[in-house]
Amino acid sequence: MWTVIKFLLCSLAVVEAQHEVNLKADRPYVRVRLGDSAALDCCYATNLSLESIWVIRAQDVNVIRVPESVNASDLVTIGDRRESDTLCGTLSFKSVQLNDSGLYQCFLKSNEVHLFTHGTYMQVYKPLGKTINLSEKTKNRILAAEGILLLLFVLLPAASLLYQSKKLTELKRKKFTKEEENIYQGLNLDDCGSAYDPIERSQGRSQYQDVCAVAEEEEEIDLEKP
Structure with missing residues (x-):
């Protein structure tokens, strides 16, 4: 105790x-x-x-x-x-x-x-050591090369798009020209001369006719005797 x-x-x-x-x-x-x-x-x-x-x-x-x-x-x-x-x-x-x-x-x-x-x-x-020991001059060259590559990666796609756009425009122009040629293909204007003559005469006639001239033309028409 x-x-x-x-x-x-x-x-x-x-x-x-x-x-x-x-x-x-x-x-x-x-x-x-x-x-x-x-x-x-x-x-x-x-x-x-x-x-x-x-x-x-x-x-x-x-x-x-x-x-x-x-x-x-x-x-x-x-x-x-x-x-x-x-x-x-x-x-x-x-x-x-x-x-x-x-x-x-x-x-x-x-x-x-x-x-x-x-x-x-x-x-x-323990701090990590350098895997690759590079001089400052080499680092600057690598940075410059990276800058050039980055610039090329930006410019090349833009130039490719411009070239494709120009090529597409040229194709459209050629297609339009070909369609115009197909419209008149097989059309003989000599055969259509008779159809164009009345149109030309109607266009050559004035809108108001001379009444006297019309009467003279009617007198010259020989009517057939019964």
Whole structure:
């Protein structure tokens, strides 16, 4: 019974101590190019004397490994700084590597507190290299060639349409001329002369006739005696 009571009292003491630690917001995500420098920090406010240890949770094929402590080296620097009533643990990378990707947290511990900060996930990426290494002069030539091809693709269809339109107009003109020739084909104007003579005489005669001239023409007609 005494053991249970002691455990409960210790748990309450730890919870109360953790309430005395005010964790500040961490940067949730940072993406760094391979070989560049990076800086992470974890800030908190407390009146307790805490030890801050940087840990990393690396990920392998959708499986997050257990936290591993981050050790200082030639490329990694661990420090801290104070901002008024806030303490900040700092982690600096001189040149990040691909295996540095992971979730970085500060583990705050004392006799009463064992607490992880929110953490920052750092992703290290490798930029894509050039597939074809071309000089600026070659690039300018390629752009000029593309411009010429684009101009040809615009002009050639337009010229083709104009040529087809002209050809269609010429065909229509020839067809119309042929139809006119077919109208008079087989027509003999000499045979039609007798039909045209009365028309010409009627057109040549004036609209008003001379009465005297008509009377004279009637006298010249020999009437047949009974």
